[in-house]
Amino acid sequence: MSFDYNFHWRPVFKSLPDLIWAGMTTLQVAALSMLIGIVLGLLLALVRMHGHGSYRWVATTWIELARNTPALFQLFFFGFGLGAFGIHLAPFYIVLCGLSFNNAGYLAENFRGGLQSVPHTQVRAARSLGMGIVRTYVSIVVPQVLRIVYHPMTNQMVWAVLMSSLGMLVGFRELSGETQFFASRTFRIFEYFAVTAVLYYIIVKIILGASRLLAWRLFRY
Amino acid sequence: MIEIRDVHKWFGKLHVLKGISLDVHKGEVLSVIGASGSGKSTLLYCINRLEPIQSGSVRVDGVDVYDRKTNVNHLRRNLGMVFQQWNSFPHLTAVQNVMLAPRRVLKKSRSEAREIAVRQLEHVGLGDKLNNYPSALSGGQQQRLAIARALAMEPSYMLFDEATSSLDPELVGEVLDTMRLLAEEGMTMICVTHEMGFARDVSDKVAFFHEGTIEELSPPQEIFNNPQSEHTRKFLANVR
Amino acid sequence: MSATAPTATFFSSFSSKDLLFLGEAALNTLQISAISIGLGTLAGLIFGWLLYEGKLWATLTLAPILDIFRSVPLIIQLVLFFNFAPIIGLRLDPFQSGIIVLTIYTAALVAHVVRGGLESVGEPLHRAARSLGMTYWQDTFFVVPPIALRAVFPSWVGVALGVMKDSALVSVLGYVELLKASQILITRTQEPFIILLCAGAFYFALSFPVARYAAYLERKWAV
Numbered sequence: 305m306s307f308d309y310n311f312h313w314r315p316v317f318k319s320l321p322d323l324i325w326a327g328m329t330t331l332q333v334a335a336l337s338m339l340i341g342i343v344l345g346l347l348l349a350l351v352r353m354h355g356h357g358s359y360r361w362v363a364t365t366w367i368e369l370a371r372n373t374p375a376l377f378q379l380f381f382f383g384f385g386l387g388a389f390g391i392h393l394a395p396f397y398i399v400l401c402g403l404s405f406n407n408a409g410y411l412a413e414n415f416r417g418g419l420q421s422v423p424h425t426q427v428r429a430a431r432s433l434g435m436g437i438v439r440t441y442v443s444i445v446v447p448q449v450l451r452i453v454y455h456p457m458t459n460q461m462v463w464a465v466l467m468s469s470l471g472m473l474v475g476f477r478e479l480s481g482e483t484q485f486f487a488s489r490t491f492r493i494f495e496y497f498a499v500t501a502v503l504y505y506i507i508v509k510i511i512l513g514a515s516r517l518l519a520w521r522l523f524r525y
Numbered sequence: 526m527i528e529i530r531d532v533h534k535w536f537g538k539l540h541v542l543k544g545i546s547l548d549v550h551k552g553e554v555l556s557v558i559g560a561s562g563s564g565k566s567t568l569l570y571c572i573n574r575l576e577p578i579q580s581g582s583v584r585v586d587g588v589d590v591y592d593r594k595t596n597v598n599h600l601r602r603n604l605g606m607v608f609q610q611w612n613s614f615p616h617l618t619a620v621q622n623v624m625l626a627p628r629r630v631l632k633k634s635r636s637e638a639r640e641i642a643v644r645q646l647e648h649v650g651l652g653d654k655l656n657n658y659p660s661a662l663s664g665g666q667q668q669r670l671a672i673a674r675a676l677a678m679e680p681s682y683m684l685f686d687e688a689t690s691s692l693d694p695e696l697v698g699e700v701l702d703t704m705r706l707l708a709e710e711g712m713t714m715i716c717v718t719h720e721m722g723f724a725r726d727v728s729d730k731v732a733f734f735h736e737g738t739i740e741e742l743s744p745p746q747e748i749f750n751n752p753q754s755e756h757t758r759k760f761l762a763n764v765r
Numbered sequence: 766m767s768a769t770a771p772t773a774t775f776f777s778s779f780s781s782k783d784l785l786f787l788g789e790a791a792l793n794t795l796q797i798s799a800i801s802i803g804l805g806t807l808a809g810l811i812f813g814w815l816l817y818e819g820k821l822w823a824t825l826t827l828a829p830i831l832d833i834f835r836s837v838p839l840i841i842q843l844v845l846f847f848n849f850a851p852i853i854g855l856r857l858d859p860f861q862s863g864i865i866v867l868t869i870y871t872a873a874l875v876a877h878v879v880r881g882g883l884e885s886v887g888e889p890l891h892r893a894a895r896s897l898g899m900t901y902w903q904d905t906f907f908v909v910p911p912i913a914l915r916a917v918f919p920s921w922v923g924v925a926l927g928v929m930k931d932s933a934l935v936s937v938l939g940y941v942e943l944l945k946a947s948q949i950l951i952t953r954t955q956e957p958f959i960i961l962l963c964a965g966a967f968y969f970a971l972s973f974p975v976a977r978y979a980a981y982l983e984r985k986w987a988v
């Protein structure tokens with residue numbers, strides 16, 4: 305190969321609709337893994353803070369494993385790892401489980417920090433007004449935690465999109481997987497991946513923009 | 526009335542309240558003074574059960590506060606409380622801060638709750654700050670907001686825990702004025718305070734706290750002009 | 766590139782030779798991470814400082830370029846660069862390509878962290894130092910760095926550990942680092958569980974203590 309490389313963009317543009325669809329799949333799996341991650345992360349944070357014995361151990365182990373091993377390793381675990389026990393997940397579920405596991409671990413630490421940063425005096429004040437513990441959390445604690453963890457949560461969503469590209473290594477046809485599929489059929493590897501890079505960039509910017517807009521609506525104080 | 530009988534409280538091994546007995550009648554203002562760490566705040570927390578006690582009893586209007594059958598949330602509606610740390614809710618505007626409990630606890634309608642909130646905020650002189658977030662209020666204004674928030678539940682009793690001691694000196698006056706106003710309107714109040722002027726002018730009785738006991742309990746003229754106990758004398762000499 | 770999921774087997778063919786193979790691959794992971802983190806940090810420090818000082822000029826040029834590397838998956842960057850190099854006549858093996866991409870990636874992340882750190886401590890300190898009569902260069906080199914370092918160090922550790930873990934992605938270029946080696950062994954020996962356990966334990970043993978120590982320092986320095 306040398307400088308006389310001829311770029312061929314036509315096939316890429318022909319498959320652009322397919323790539324954009326795959327981009328939707330990427331967004332979908334990322335968003336779904338965030339939803340699961342938020343619920344599990346909140347649980348993990350609460351158990352790590354207030355749990356006892358083996359519950360606490362499980363939560364801590366989960367969090368530390370998610371944060372201290374490569375995301376690809378976590379994906380492999382849900383792929384080959386579970387395969388060792390005769391459980392064979394479809395590629396979509398491998399990616400979804402891997403991302404959710406990872407999101408939950410990172411978000412748990414964010415939530416823990418957020419929960420700890422709401423002073424106990426806020427809870428006292430709410431209780432002294434006759435609010436029950438649930439009402440206190442719903443009206444006083446959670447809204448304040450949400451503001452603190454909002455930015456890290458946005459970052460995690462971006463990470464989830466970027467991480468989902470690992471789907472291509474376990475045969476999942478999200479944006480990267482689809483790109484690889486087309487690239488290997490046409491041998492226009494550079495062109496395909498260049499366009500995909502642009503698509504990722506756009507997706508990330510859309511997420512950040514939407515997040516900023518929402519923050520502006522939500523947090524007026 | 527509030528009846529406190531032989532209350533003992535420990536924080537772990539620390540014996541904080543050592544047999545406190547005290548009556549506060551309707552319409553009375555009781556000031557509680559004493560050194561830091563003597564257990565004044567803890568006593569207030571024991572009146573609305575924000576802290577558990579180990580022995581003794583507390584009754585509010587005849588209801589046993591520590592009876593397991595007593596609904597604390599119900600009880601606390603009747604006992605407004607203002608804390609030393611300004612803890613207005615930072616994510617809500619002034620009017621939302623005050624509306625919250627009437628809406629969610631008393632189940633008032635939105636408009637009704639808002640009406641109450643506006644009335645109480647005007648009462649404490651914050652009628653022009655309805656839509657400010659606490660971050661845009663001074664310490665004194667936040668403390669008055671806390672008073673309005675407590676008053677919005679229409680409590681029969683107000684408990685003040687050093688409501689002015691984390692304020693800059695020039696802001697203390699406005700909060701004390703609000704408290705004076707309440708006293709004049711006949712509110713039953715227990716005020717933990719370091720403001721001796723306020724204790725002298727406003728209260729019907731002053732309790733001097735010393736290491737978890739009430740060392741002296743008398744009308745203000747007596748305790749300030751003719752303190753009976755050595756500890757009271759020393760304390761008053763120091764704060765002047 | 767995508768491996769087929771192996772079927773589980775009870776026949777153990779995992780030998781000490783395989784362990785050696787994994788060990789070598791682990792060293793590859795360490796090597797490629799160390800080089801990229803080292804070079805990337807150096808570049809990132811310079812970029813971060815430029816972003817902080819150069820304000821308008823840097824905001825318009827350098828910032829958006831670095832931003833790209835934080836908004837595109839690393840795996841795409843790797844594939845893209847690996848296939849781009851020959852087009853401009855560069856002959857690079859997977860290791861070299863990996864180093865280059867990881868270095869730029871690290872630099873982009875470090876620059877972001879450094880700029881944030883400088884912004885959090887820089888302004889008031891600059892003013893204080895200048896009011897003491899220090900020159901611009903004196904305070905740039907002797908006053909701000911030690912304090913900015915404290916603000917930046919914990920996040921930098923996070924970035925470095927992240928790159929160490931992300932170095933696993935160089936395997937898409939065919940470079941045999943730890944996870945690629947694990948994958949090869951899994952396909953050959955059909956012993957996914959024990960092999961993944963070894964690989965995971967290696968990353969964990971490296972990352973966990975360092976992350977804990979950084980968190981400890983952050984707490985200590987916060988007061």
Ligand SMILES: Nc1ncnc2c1ncn2[C@@H]1O[C@H](COP(=O)(O)OP(=O)(O)OP(=O)(O)O)[C@@H](O)[C@H]1O
Pocket residue numbers: 536539541560561562563564565566567568687
């Ligand atoms: N939650 C707690 N756990 C353990 N000890 C506590 C707790 N709250 C208060 N104490 C201790 O109980 C004692 C009484 O505290 P309290 O806050 O009632 O004092 P105070 O008279 O209100 O003092 P101050 O004027 O400083 O507010 C102090 O020694 C304090 O350290």
Ligand SMILES: [Mg+2]
Pocket residue numbers: 565566567609686687
């Ligand atoms: Mg106190």
